[in-house]
Amino acid sequence: MLSLGGLSAALVLAWRFDLGAAQTAATALSALAPAYLAWAAFHADRVEAEPADADKVLEQLAVAIRAQWDNEAEVRRVNDPYPLPVAWAAGDGDLAEDWSLLTGLARSWPGGPPGDPALWPTDAAGLAGQDAEIGLVFSERVPTRRLVILGEPGAGKSVLMIRLLQDLIERRANGEPVPVLFSLASWDPHQPLKSWMADQLRRTHPGLATAAPLAVNLADTTEAGSSDLALHLLNAGRVLPMFDGFDELPPSQHATALDMLNRALPARQPLVLTSRTAPYRTALTRPGTNVRLNGSAVIQLLPLKAEQAANYLRRDAGGPHAPAARRWNRVITHLGTSSPVGQALATPLGLFLVRTIYNPRPDSPPGPLPASHPDELCDTANYPDRTAISIHLFHAFIPAAYAPQQPYPPRWSADHARRAFVCLARFLQDRRAGNPDLAWWELRIATPQLVPYLVAACVIRVHGRDNAWVRARNRR
Template sequence: MAGTRARVRRIGRLYAVLTFGGMAATVYLAYRGGGLDAALPALPPTFAVAFLTWAAYRDDRSEAARRALPAVAEELAGAVQVQWSAELGRRLLVRPLPPTVSWTAAPAELSVPWRELTKAARRWPGGPPSNPADWATGPAGLEGQEEEIAEVFLHRVPTRRLVLLGEPGSGKTILLVRLLLGLLERRGVGGGPVPVLFSVASLEPGPDPVRDREDALYTWMAGQLERDHRTLADPAPPAYGDVSLARALLDSKMIIPVLDGFDELPDERRRRAMAVVNGSLPLDQPMVLSCRSTEYRRMLRHAAPLADAAAIELRPLDSAEVGEYLRATAYGDGARTAAAAAAVEERWGEVLGRLGGACPVARTLATPLGVSLARAVYNPEGAPGSPTPPSSRGPSELLVYATREEVERHLFGAFIRTAYRPRPRRPCPWTDVEARRTFVVLAHHMRDNLTGSTEIAWWELHRALPVRWARLLVAGSAAIAVAAVPWSVAGPAAGLGAGLSVGAVAVLATAQRRRPANRISWSWRQSKVVPGTVAGMVTGFAVGPVTGIRFALVSVLAIGFVVGFMTGLRPEPLDVTAWGSPSGSLAHDRRTARRIMLLWALAAGPVAGLIADLVAGRTAAVVAAPVVGVVTGLAIGFGETAWGLFSLTQVYLRIRKGTPRDLMAFLADAHSERGVLRRTGAVYQFRHLNLQRHLEAQELDIG
C-alpha cells in the first residue's frame, strides 16, 4: 500500500510538470509571437479541466491506498518497540546490574475490591480476557519484580486494568518500559493490541467531565498518535467511518493505553481527567495508569479510582542489595584488593550503615533515582583512588541534611558538576557552569513554552523565540532583499510590489508550526492561489504604467502561478518516534530545506527575470533572476522547515541566554557521554523527571 501512495506522488509530480510546463510554454510562445492576448483567456479553462482530471485520479488512488488495520497495528508495534528497546538495553548493559525494582499490592483503600475485579472480568463480552485459573486469588498474589510485570498484567490481574503507584524516583518509568516491551514480546506477529505510552501532562479535560467524557479522551489519544506516528493520520478504511487510522485503532481496541505521569496534572485537572478516563474507556478495555502514591490518595478524596483496576505499589529497594551495588561500583575498574576494599569501606561505611532506616539519606537511597545519583556523584571511574567529584567529605556529607528533599537537591547539583568535571580520557568542551545554565534554560523552556512537557525536541525550541520578531525578521529580510533589484531598475512601485509579494509568502511560511520533514509533497488544499493572484496583481499594477496592460497581465499570471503552485509544496512530517536519532532527523530536515530552497529559486528566479525584462530590459533580467531566486529560496526554505527556525533559535539562545553555539552537539554529548539525558526516538529527555523539576526551580544565571 505504501508503494501505491509513492506511485501517486511520482505520477502527480510528472502530471504537474507536464501541465504547468505546457501552460508556461504556451504563454512564452504567445508572448514571443505577439499572440498573448488570444492565449491568455484559454488558460483558465485548460487549468480547470486539468485539475479535475488529476483530482479524480488522486481520489481513486487514495481510496486504493487505504490499509487494513492489522497491518497498521504491526507497523505501530514495530515503532513502539524501537522507541523503547534502546533505553532498556542501556540499563541492562550496566555492570553490575542496578538493584531490582519490586512491588506489592497497594493498600485496600487505593484499589477496587478483588471480588469486583473478578466479577467484572467474567462479564466481559466474549468471556474473561485470560484463563481464570491463572488469576491471582487476591491482591497478595500480585507481588513481583521487574521482569514479571507483563505476566502479572496479562494473567494475574483479572481485568487487565492496572494502577501503578510509587513515590518519586521509585522506578515507575523503568517498570512501564518493561511492561511495554514484555507485552510486545508476548503479542506475537499479527495478534493482540499494541501497548502505547501516553504522557497525560497535555491532557486538558473540560470543566464538565460528564459532558466531555464521551469523546475527549479518544480525541486526545488519537491526536497524540497522529503527532508521533505520521502515517496514523491517514484515513481509515471506509468500514470504520470518516476517521483517521489512529482513531480506528482506538475504537477497535487495538491499542492498550498506558497513561504515564498522572501525578503531573494539577489536583483539579487530575480529578476531572480521572472522571473522563472512567467515562470514556469501556470496562473491557485493558489499560495501565501510573501515578505517585500521595497524589493518587489525595485524588480519591474527591473522585472514584480507576474503574475495575487492581493497584500495585512499588517497594523501597532492598537495603542489602543497595549496599552491595554501591560497594561494587565503588571499585570502578580497579582490582578488588584488600587495600581497595578498605578504601571503599572508609568512604561508604558510615552511609551504608544507615541503610534500611528512616533517616533522609536512607530514604533517598531506597529509590532507584537516589541510588543512580549517588553512584554517579560519589563512585568515580577507574580505581578507588581516582579523582572524585568536587566534594569535600565524600558520601558522608549526605548525612548532614535534615530532609530527603535536601539530600536530593544536593545530589542533583553535584550530579551535573560531576558529569562535566575535567577528565583526561574524556575531555569536555563545556564547563559545569555552562552545562547547568543550558539545562536550566531548557527546563524553563519546557515549563513555560511547552506546558511542562518532558521532551526536549529540537523542532520545538523555536517556541523560545519571540514569535512576532522571528516572523518579522525572516519576512522583512526577504522582502527588502528582493525589492532592491526592481526598485533600482524600475522605481519604488515595482520594488514595493516585489517586496510585498515575497514578504507575504515568507509570512505564510513562518506562520506554521513546523516538524521535521521527511520529503516534499504537493497538495491543492495547501496551495495559496488567491494570495498568489493578489501578489501578482500588486506587481502587475506597479509595472503596468511602465509596460502596458498586456505585460501587466503576464506579471499577474506568472506570479499567481508561482505562488499558487509552489505554496502547495509542503514537507511531509517525519515519524519522529521511530526515527533513529535527533541529529539524524535534523540532517534529514536540513536536506529537505535545501530542496525547497532550490525549487523556489528555480521557480521565482525566471519569473523575476521575465518581469525585469519587460520593465527594464535584458540586463536587468540577468541581475534580477539569480538575486530574487536565491533570496526567495532562502527565505521560504528557512521558514518552511523546522531546521530554519531551529537555526535562528540557536543564535538567539546563544546571544540572550549563553547556551552553546552547537546545541545539538551539546545535547548528544549530554546523552552519550554524561548520562544527564536519555533519548527516545528523535527526542531527548532528562534522565530523571525530578532532575527536570529541580532545574525548573533554579534561577537562570546569565552572567
C-alpha cells in the first residue's frame, strides 16, 4: 500500500507541476520495482515469520543509521571540498549545570560513571574544541554524556550534530546504544516523549513496528498492549537520542518540553540537544520558570574566522592559485567586517550558499552563471544590509542547485523545483504552523482537493481503455 501511495503521490506531483510525459512515466515506472519487492517481502513474511532478535535488530539499525547519514552528508556536500571549520567554547555559566554538580552526579550513579574520570577536564572550559573533536568531547570530557549545543542561526549546529552522530557510530561497539537524530519540530510536548520517538522510529524504519520478542515484551507492555521493537529499544536505553531544533518548538512550549525531557530521560540517559542560543536562554530565565535540562553540559558555537572562510572559498574554487579563486578577492576583503557581505558570510550556511551559487562546477558550459559574479555582493546600493544579501542568496540557490549542467542532472527544472518548494512551504506555514517535517504520504493534503480525484479519474480512464482494447482484441 505504501508503494502504491508513493506511485499516486508521484502522479499527483507530476500533474501539479506540469512535468512532461516522459518524466511522469519515468517516475511511475521507477515505483513499480519497489512495489513488487515490497509485495514479495510482505508475502515472504506472511509465509515464514520468525521472532525478531532484539540484539540483531539493534545492529541492523546501526547499519541503517550509518547509511542514512553518510548519504545525507554527501547530499549536503559536508566533505566537499572539506568540512567547514566549526569551533566551540563552553556555554555561559547561567545556561549549564555547575561543573562540580556534573562530576558529582556522574560519580554517584550505580555502577560508576559512564566514562573515565581521569579524562574529565577540571572545569567546563575544557569542553572547548573544534571540528572532529566533537565526538571525543561528548564521549570523554562530558561526565554525564548529556550535551546541549547552542549557536546562532546558520552557525552549523545541525551539521555538527551529523558529524557527532557519525563519530559515535564509528566509536560504537556491538550492543552499545545507537545514536538516532530526532527533529523536535514535529513533537507536541504534551505528547509522551517516548511514544513520539517510537513513532519517528517506525516512520523511518518500518521494521521496528514488529512485535518485540516475548522475553522482552513483559517489561515493555503498555496500556495499548505489547511493545514493538521501537518502544523496546527506547525503554531499554539502546537508543542514544540526538534532538535537533529545540528552538523550532513554539516558545510557549519550551519550558514544558524541557520538563518532559527530564521526566522521560533521567540524568543517567545520554542525549544531545541543539538550539539557537537566545530561545534556550529565554526558556531557562523566563519568570516563574525553574526548569533546565538536568545533568547537561553546554557548548556554544563560535563565529567563523575570516581566514577560515577565505581559505574555504578559494579551495572550493579550485585552490588559491586557480583562476576561479581570484573571483573572490574583493569579497574576501570584507570577511570579518561589519559590512553586509561580511556579516552574511560569517556562518557556515552563508558560505555554503555562496559557494553553490558562484563557484562554477565541473562540466559547466561557458556562459553566464546563475549569478554573474560574487563582486555583486559588495554592492551596498543593491544589498544595503545582511538581510538583503540573505534573501538574494536564498533566491539564487535553487537555480544553482538545479542547474542542468551537472554530472547527474536533476529530474526537475529550477522553475518546477521553485514552484514545488513554494507550494510545500505555504502548506507547512499555513497548515503545519511552520513545522518543516512532511511525510510523502501527506502530499495529498498539500495539493488542491481536486487533484487526487483527477488522478483517480485518469487511472480509471486508462484502465477502462485497456480493458476495451483487450475485449476488442479477443473478438478478433
